[in-house]
Amino acid sequence: MALISIDAEKCKKDGICIRECPFNILRANEENIPEMIPGAEAVCLRCGHCLAVCPTGAVTFDGISPEACEPAADAGISVSAIARLVKNRRSVRVYKNKPVPRDIVEKMMDIVRWAPTAKNVQPVHWTLVDDREKIHKMAGMVIEWLRQNKVFPEIVAAWDGGEDIILRDAPLLAIAHTGADGLNPPADCAIAATTLELVASGLGIGGCWAGYFMRGANSFEPLKQYLNLPEGHRVYTALMLGYPKFKYHRIPPRQDAKLSWM
Numbered sequence: 001m002a003l004i005s006i007d008a009e010k011c012k013k014d015g016i017c018i019r020e021c022p023f024n025i026l027r028a029n030e031e032n033i034p035e036m037i038p039g040a041e042a043v044c045l046r047c048g049h050c051l052a053v054c055p056t057g058a059v060t061f062d063g064i065s066p067e068a069c070e071p072a073a074d075a076g077i078s079v080s081a082i083a084r085l086v087k088n089r090r091s092v093r094v095y096k097n098k099p100v101p102r103d104i105v106e107k108m109m110d111i112v113r114w115a116p117t118a119k120n121v122q123p124v125h126w127t128l129v130d131d132r133e134k135i136h137k138m139a140g141m142v143i144e145w146l147r148q149n150k151v152f153p154e155i156v157a158a159w160d161g162g163e164d165i166i167l168r169d170a171p172l173l174a175i176a177h178t179g180a181d182g183l184n185p186p187a188d189c190a191i192a193a194t195t196l197e198l199v200a201s202g203l204g205i206g207g208c209w210a211g212y213f214m215r216g217a218n219s220f221e222p223l224k225q226y227l228n229l230p231e232g233h234r235v236y237t238a239l240m241l242g243y244p245k246f247k248y249h250r251i252p253p254r255q256d257a258k259l260s261w262m
Contacts, residue, residue, distance in 0.1 A: 001063060002036065003036065003040075003041050003044060003061070003062055004026070004034075004036050004044075004050060004059065004060070004061055004062075005059075005060045006033055006034050006035065006058055006059060006060075007057075007058045007059075007060070008031070008033050008058075010056045010057060010058035011033055011034070011056065011058040012055070012056050012058075013028075013032045013033065014055075015028065015034070016053055016054065016055070017034050017049075017050040017053060017054055017059055018034050020049045020050060020053045021049060021050060022045060022047065022049065023040075023043050023044065023045060024037075025037050025040035025043060025044055026040075026050065034050075034059075045119055045120045046062065046120055047120045048061050048064070051064060051066065051069065052069070052072065054066070085198060085201060085202060086198070087251050088201070088248070088251065089197065089198065089201050090206065090244075090248055091207075091208040091209070092206025092207060092208055092240075092242070092244045093168045093208050093240070094168070094244065094245045094246060095168065095169065095170055095171055095206070095240075095242030095243060095244065095245055096242065096243040096244070096245045097171075098171065098242070098243050099130060099171050099172070100130065100171055100172045100205060100241060100242060100243070102130070104203060104205075105128060105130070105172065107203075108196060108199045108200055108203065108205075109126060109128075109196075111195075111199050112192055112195050112196045112199060115191050115192045115194075115195040116191060117182070117183075117184075117188040117191070117192075118182065118183035118184040118187060118188055119183045121181060121182050121183055121188075123178040123179065123181050123182035123185060123188060124176055124177075124178055124182075124188050124189055124192045125176070125177050125178060125229075125230070125233065126174060126175065126176055126177075127174075127175040127177065127227065127229065128172070128173070128174055128175070129172070129173040129174075129175070130171060130172045130173075132169070132171060135167050135169075135170060135171075135173050136164070136167070136169070137226070138167065138173075138213065138223060138226065138227075139159075139164050139166040139167040139213070140159070141216065141220060141222055141223040141226065142166045142167075142212055142213055142216035142220070142223065143155070143156055143159045143166060144220070144222075145216045145219065145220035145223065146212070146216075152212075155212070165212075166210070166212050166213055167210060167213060167240055168208065168240055170208075170240035170241060170242050171241070171242040171243075172240070172241040172242055173210065173213075173238060173239070173240060173241070174193075174196060174238065174239045174241060175217070175227070175235055175237075175238045176189040176192055176193050176235070176236055176237040176238065177189070177229050177233045177234060177235045177236060178233060178234070178236065179230060179231075179232040179233045179234075180232055185234070185236055186236050188236075189236035189237040190236070190237055192237070193209070193237035193238075193239055196239060197239060200239075200241055204243065204244075205241055205242065205243060206241070206242060206243065206244040207239045207240065207241045208239065208240045209237065209238070209239060209240075210238040210239065210240050213238050214235055214236070214237065214238050217235040217238070218234050218235055
């Protein structure tokens with residue numbers, strides 16, 4: 001079966017799918033019906049733009065028919081609503097002693113899988129941890145890594161005093177990791193994590209990037225073994241997530257955007 005097939009009866013010969021294709025792998029045949037250029041399967045992004053953009057539903061992509069797709073619709077979100085979401089986002093480090101239900105987590109992750117990735121490779125894997133003992137154990141491993149390397153003594157001292165600055169006693173840890181199959185794994189995971197953080201914010205869940213953990217996860221062998229990621233995978237982002245213990249009442253100002261035009 002061809003990767004891209006066109007229903008000639010439905011096709012209006014408008015050339016939209018040809019112009020929309022990012023790698024120009026479609027052309028018009030003698031009847032002005034779009035067809036794939038020979039050998040184009042090797043360079044196709046599998047983005048599905050041709051399937052998505054055809055107004056008459058004439059394109060079937062990789063066995064997926066137009067009828068099998070969710071209809072596209074206007075987002076229905078105003079710029080002011082988006083601004084409120086972005087501006088009200090805080091790096092939340094103090095959480096209620098309340099788990100994030102797994103059905104809510106799965107709802108968030110189902111949305112996040114639409115986050116863009118380089119060349120649409122979709123390489124991002126997630127390891128989710130909602131066992132507080134396991135989260136605490138991993139935080140302790142990062143502390144041991146810091147202690148052995150004699151760095152951030154104030155964080156180690158806080159841990160020894162009963163305060164977790166590594167993972168903040170978060171009820172949920174979301175770890176994004178990929179192997180070597182991604183074209184740009186750092187960007188792919190960062191975009192996915194940022195998307196997750198915004199989706200979580202919309203559901204009343206606060207997040208904070210776990211920077212110390214991210215470094216330790218790729219450097220400290222005991223922690224790497226504990227995570228047991230697939231061979232060749234690296235941790236690129238990690239988010240602490242949970243319900244904020246305190247309500248924020250105002251939005252502190254930020255610097256003006258640093259812009260230049262060419």
